[in-house]
Amino acid sequence: MKEGRRSGFGIIGLGRFGLALAKTLAESGAEVIAIDGDENKLRLIRNHVQDAFRLGKLTKDALEETGIGECETVVVCIGEKVDVSLLTTLNVLNLGVPRVIAKADSVEHGIILERIGAEVVHPEMETATRLAAVLLGSKALDMMRLNDDYVISEIKVNKHLYGKTIRDLHLDKYDLNLIALEKEPNITLPGASQDEMLTEDDAILVIGKFADADRFERKVMNRD
Structure with a gap:
C-alpha cells in the first residue's frame, strides 16, 4: 500500500463471499489486503493479493498494524457472527477509512x-462479482455471475464506438463471446452479424x- 494517500481495498473475512470478492478485485489489478483468522483460507488467496494477514482478534490496534486503515474501501465480510461483525466494522470506521461496506445476514x-x-x-x-464490478467502477448495466470466474455482462455502448461495427470491438482478443446486441426500442439481436453497426442506446x-470483461471495458470502452 502506498503511503501518503489512501488506495486499494481491504477484505476482512474470507468465507465464500469474501474470498470471491478478494480474488475478483485482485485479478482486475486492484491493490488488495486480505485478513482472516484461518491460515487455510489465507493460503487460498495469498498469491493473488498484495498482503494477507492472519488475525485472531480484530481489534482496532491489530487492524491498524496491517495497514488496512490506509485503504480507500474496506469490506467486512463477517455476517454469521453479528457481534464480531459490528465491532470490526466500528473499528474500521474509527480508523478513518472513507468507505466501509459490511456484509449483513439479516435485515x-x-x-x-x-x-x-x-x-x-x-x-x-x-454476488461478490457484482459488488466487485461496482467497486471497480464498471459501467456494465447488469452482470450475472455463472461461477467464480465467468460472468454474463450487459455493457452500454458509449460515444467512442458510435458508427463502428461489432467486428471493430475485437471481442476475441479479450476472450469474450457476444451473446446478443440489444437495440432500442426493445430489440434484441441474438448472434448479431459482425458487420452490425453500433449506434446510440445500443448495448x-x-x-x-x-x-x-473488466479489461475490455478499460481498453475498448474507454472507462478509465
Whole structure:
C-alpha cells in the first residue's frame, strides 16, 4: 500500500463471499489486503493479493498494524457472527477509512450496520462479482455471475464506438463471446452479424471471465 494517500481495498473475512470478492478485485489489478483468522483460507488467496494477514482478534490496534486503515474501501465480510461483525466494522470506521461496506445476514443486522455508518451488502441479493464490478467502477448495466470466474455482462455502448461495427470491438482478443446486441426500442439481436453497426442506446451482452470483461471495458470502452 502506498503511503501518503489512501488506495486499494481491504477484505476482512474470507468465507465464500469474501474470498470471491478478494480474488475478483485482485485479478482486475486492484491493490488488495486480505485478513482472516484461518491460515487455510489465507493460503487460498495469498498469491493473488498484495498482503494477507492472519488475525485472531480484530481489534482496532491489530487492524491498524496491517495497514488496512490506509485503504480507500474496506469490506467486512463477517455476517454469521453479528457481534464480531459490528465491532470490526466500528473499528474500521474509527480508523478513518472513507468507505466501509459490511456484509449483513439479516435485515436487522443491516439496519444496525447502517446506523453505525457502514454501507450494507446482502449476499443473498448481491454476488461478490457484482459488488466487485461496482467497486471497480464498471459501467456494465447488469452482470450475472455463472461461477467464480465467468460472468454474463450487459455493457452500454458509449460515444467512442458510435458508427463502428461489432467486428471493430475485437471481442476475441479479450476472450469474450457476444451473446446478443440489444437495440432500442426493445430489440434484441441474438448472434448479431459482425458487420452490425453500433449506434446510440445500443448495448452488447457478452460472456467471459470477469477480469477479461473488466479489461475490455478499460481498453475498448474507454472507462478509465
